[in-house]
Amino acid sequence: MKLYELKAIAKRLNDFSFISRARRVEDNTLELMFDKSDSYFFNMTRGHSVVYKAPSQRPLQGYNAPFDTLLHTLLSASKLINVEVPNNDRILRLTLAPKSSYKDKIIYLQLEFTGKNTNAILIDDNKVIIEALRHIDADSSFRVIRPGMELLAIPSYERKEESKEIADIDVYLEEKHEQIQAKKLLELKKQKLSVTAKKSKKLAQLLEKLPDELQLAQQEQEYKSYGNLILANLYQIKPYDTKLKTYDFEGNEVTIKLPKNIKINRMSDYFFNLAKRAKNKAKNVHIEQENLQSKKDFYDNIYYALEQAKEPYELELLVPKRAKSQRKKERLKEGELFWIEGYKVLVGRNSNENQKLL
Template sequence: MKLYELQAVAKRLNDFTFISRARRIEDNTIEITFDKKNSYFFNMTRGHSFIYKAPSQRPLQGYNAPFDTLLHSLLSGSKLIGVDVLNNDRILRLTLAPKSSYKDKIIYLQFEFTGKNTNAILIDDNEVIIEALRHIDADSSFRVIRPGVELLPIPSRVLSHENTIDTHTENGVAGTQHPTDIDQLLEEKFMQIQQKRLREMKKQKLSTVAKKSEKLAQLLEKLPDEKALKEEEQKYKQYANLILANLYQIKPYDTKLNTYDFEGGEISIKLPKNIKVNRMSDYFFNLAKRAKNKAKNIHIEKENLQSKKAFYDNIYYALKQAKEPYELELLVPKRGKSQRKKEKLKEGELFWIEDYKVMVGRNANENQKLLSLAKGNDIWMHTREIPGSHVIIRTDKQNLPESVLQAAAKLCVDFSTDQPGNYLVDYTKRKFVKIQEGSNVEYDKYQTLAVLKEGVEIRE
């Protein structure tokens, strides 16, 4: 972030009178909404910090650290007294009067776009740190960033000519012109960053899902043929019976049995190691029984693998049509840091939508299992008139936000079909769903959401 750009941003923000909302929407990005309708985003990633302007965005996850709690309580509804660039350096300071204070009180929100010191810091009127986006200890820097510690100034530096002089930008928009010009610049920056990020995220997540689908395809390819398993069963039965018929001539140290089958043909049977002679027939009878059971159930295993592969193929197509990072992160969330985010399901896929636990079945068996796991007040979802995934939203007896229902309904459609179109998703409490057979159900007291699934415009 260049100094002249920051100065233009400060000039623009001084046009506003209050902050209606402040929250973190990503690990290093803070959204501040001025005068109810103007959202500016402060990305405080070290080495790549910048500001952009865009419509208000939905957080990728819930953030509940002390910094987030104070950011919300101190800034939401606060009066904006002024915005300044400090010490001719890349430090943007917002001076605020919190709405919640019972008497006149001043606090500061300081954004530091300064390399290794990049940070967002809440400060009181005595220059003492209230809280910060990232803490810095004494063993890392002379400038300690901790609650209750006085905020030391950043050492002054000599700025390069390009940082201090605003001649032009690559977009042809000068930062020192009219405030609406800096808005245009920040909006263009958002579009560039969004498209680049979308491409990078989409490429990475498509690769992840493609690998899962490919692995399932390999497992399907390796599945033994039912006919071959039945032939294997007959072979092992024959071996067992021939060993019983020739038990008297097998010595404990023999490694194979050369004899004649029941049709008079010569046959050589390799004998198992470390098994007593009188138990060798049982060994082959067990192999025959195992082959018989596998042949009997191989179609079930095949159907399970095929349905799981179809599930990931549907995710793949949904990823390709996604238009914003939030959709990508919802479909294929990154591994969470907390233990709760690392939670996994043995049957089905687990997602988190605004901190609500959402479980999705990938086939009939998993749909049935999720129905048994769901509590009475949990929300059950299914696409109307087409077979597909059952979705369970864990409510913990809370009323769900409309945004959670809409996002879960989109997941329900995305995981049930890869065909574009308009779909209806019925939902009701689990206690109003009656299991008929397997995962087939009847339900009442339901509501319906309409979901539009758009087509994939670009095919690889």
């Protein structure tokens, strides 16, 4: 964020009298709604911080960290006293009077757009940190950001930045939102399409590897024949033999590779069991084929829906991003897991999986 942008934003926010809503809508993005009408979003991503204006939208997931609880409790319905850019630093400081306080109380929300140390910090009137979006230890910076610690000032240094006049800051921030959304849509769509395509490709490979019913029927007959020939020629097989050369019942010469570590009198059972397995596979291979094909069709439909998506919100809804802890806990054999507005939604990839989920 440029200094002239922050000054124009501060000037505009001073037109409002109170904050009606304060919440986190993404991992690093805060939404502040002023006077029940105008929502401004503060993306506090390190190195890519930005402020934009857009219609309020319900977040895909809820955030319940201590910072989020205090942000909602202290800022929602609070009176807006002043918004400033202190010491010409890339900082927006909102001075507020919380509604929940039983006596006059002043707090500050300090939004620091300072590269790798970008942060959102709640401070009391003694400049003591109440809570912060990111905690910073002494190992990382001389400015320790922890609840109960005094917030030290950012060292001042002279910077040379271009200064521009922004005619209408709201229009400027709305245009910025459109640019951000277009870029985010492109990057996110590419990522989600890649993930979905990999799942579809994996299922296609499994379909290709499925044995053919005719081939399995031939294997069944072959293994049965081997079993019968071994029974008929049991007397010829020595304990150290690795193969049996004999003639089948039609008079054709046959060489049978003998299994290792199996007693001679159990060798015929070995081949009869192989014949039984081949028969069962042939009997059920069409069921597995239908199962895999329906799952592949599910991901192909998701892929098509991703291609048609016009908003990043739609992309996250179709292929939601899960936290690492959720990835470990939620290992599903049947269906896909979606988190929508904090609710866990399980969707089967075919009718069988839907029945199991019920």
